[in-house]
Amino acid sequence: MLEALPGLEAVAEGELRTVPLARDIRGLRFWYPGEPERLTRLRGAVAAYRVRAWDVPRPRGLLGHQQLGELTAFLEEVGRFGGHRSFRLAAAGRESSVMTRIAEELQTALNLPHDPEEGELLIRLRPQEDGPGWEVLARLTPRPLSARPWRVCNMGGGLNATVAYALHKLAGQRDEDRIFNPMSGSGTLLVERALLGPYDAMVGVDTNAEAVECARSNLRAAGREVEVAQVDALQTGLPPRSFDLIVSDLPWGDAVGTHGGNAVLYPAFLAEMHRLCSRQGRLVVLTHEIKLFERILREQDRWNARELFQVYSGGHHPKAYLLGKR
Numbered sequence: 001m002l003e004a005l006p007g008l009e010a011v012a013e014g015e016l017r018t019v020p021l022a023r024d025i026r027g028l029r030f031w032y033p034g035e036p037e038r039l040t041r042l043r044g045a046v047a048a049y050r051v052r053a054w055d056v057p058r059p060r061g062l063l064g065h066q067q068l069g070e071l072t073a074f075l076e077e078v079g080r081f082g083g084h085r086s087f088r089l090a091a092a093g094r095e096s097s098v099m100t101r102i103a104e105e106l107q108t109a110l111n112l113p114h115d116p117e118e119g120e121l122l123i124r125l126r127p128q129e130d131g132p133g134w135e136v137l138a139r140l141t142p143r144p145l146s147a148r149p150w151r152v153c154n155m156g157g158g159l160n161a162t163v164a165y166a167l168h169k170l171a172g173q174r175d176e177d178r179i180f181n182p183m184s185g186s187g188t189l190l191v192e193r194a195l196l197g198p199y200d201a202m203v204g205v206d207t208n209a210e211a212v213e214c215a216r217s218n219l220r221a222a223g224r225e226v227e228v229a230q231v232d233a234l235q236t237g238l239p240p241r242s243f244d245l246i247v248s249d250l251p252w253g254d255a256v257g258t259h260g261g262n263a264v265l266y267p268a269f270l271a272e273m274h275r276l277c278s279r280q281g282r283l284v285v286l287t288h289e290i291k292l293f294e295r296i297l298r299e300q301d302r303w304n305a306r307e308l309f310q311v312y313s314g315g316h317h318p319k320a321y322l323l324g325k326r
């Protein structure tokens with residue numbers, strides 16, 4: 001089964017439906033007889049798990065000789081694929097004596113160190129959704145899928161890569177798009193779009209020199225060439241209608257930017273992006289300043305806007321909007 005950020009389940013499910021051998025898809029649960037490697041290339045989910053249920057009324061039942069043998073074999077197979085170097089348990093009552101015993105038994109049986117905080121083989125135990133037993137979920141990869149291999153540089157306020165993927169998927173992916181990513185930060189939106197497939201042109205700008213360098217490093221690590229410039233997004237000097245898709249996660253007023261500054265920045269941003277956007281173009285905005293942004297939308301008449309999603313990520317609940325010119 002897959003795990004998605006709350007709010008992005010439909011995006012993850014849509015991507016799952018493109019996996020040739022995924023069958024019997026019910027939300028993020030599915031049956032899959034293919035190579036697990038294919039699942040590790042999913043971009044809209046934060047994790048992929050192998051799942052197996054045991055007909056036991058309580059977790060203690062997993063300590064039975066037969067169940068423990070089966071559980072070990074199940075986890076070893078996942079470990080052989082993922083190359084995990086440690087494990088951890090995630091379950092309600094993780095500190096209970098039964099969970100402690102399960103962890104001790106697995107440590108011996110799997111010959112892997114138990115690291116309760118950082119363990120790479122994440123093992124979730126929970127009551128079965130559609131039966132009386134307990135199910136065990138084992139994460140296929142040592143790190144979440146959202147921790148992309150291309151991320152060699154991180155910055156405060158950096159976007160979760162699965163959110164960037166979702167923004168691009170819902171904005172629409174077109175080969176002929178000229179794409180602008182104002183306020184590109186560490187370049188998450190640029191890299192994720194560059195990895196999705198062809199586009200006509202793409203450029204990112206940020207006023208912060210460190211952010212520009214950070215985005216360049218991430219793009220290099222991803223093996224993609226995209227121009228990133230240290231320029232104010234509101235003063236690019238570019239001609240009108242230069243872009244078909246403008247996509248941005250605006251400063252949110254806590255990690256990046258200030259609330260007072262945003263009250264000035266947001267309307268100025270909408271005005272300038274209106275100038276830079278082509279007639280049929282799309283503007284996609286992700287922001288945590290929901291009240292401010294929705295008030296500004298109500299007070300203007302140049303953009304149509306609709307909400308794309310609200311996601312829970314990193315302690316925030318930002319919303320994404322798709323805007324088109326009236």
Ligand SMILES: C[S@@+](CC[C@H](N)C(=O)[O-])C[C@H]1O[C@@H](n2cnc3c(N)ncnc32)[C@H](O)[C@@H]1O
Pocket residue numbers: 155157158159160182183184185186187188189205206207208211231232233234249250251252256
């Ligand atoms: C929320 S962060 C973007 C995060 C980015 N998507 C990432 O994944 O790292 C907002 C960025 O906007 C930049 N910024 C703020 N005002 C700007 C402006 N007027 N022009 C260009 N960049 C600006 C900040 O330097 C910051 O890097």
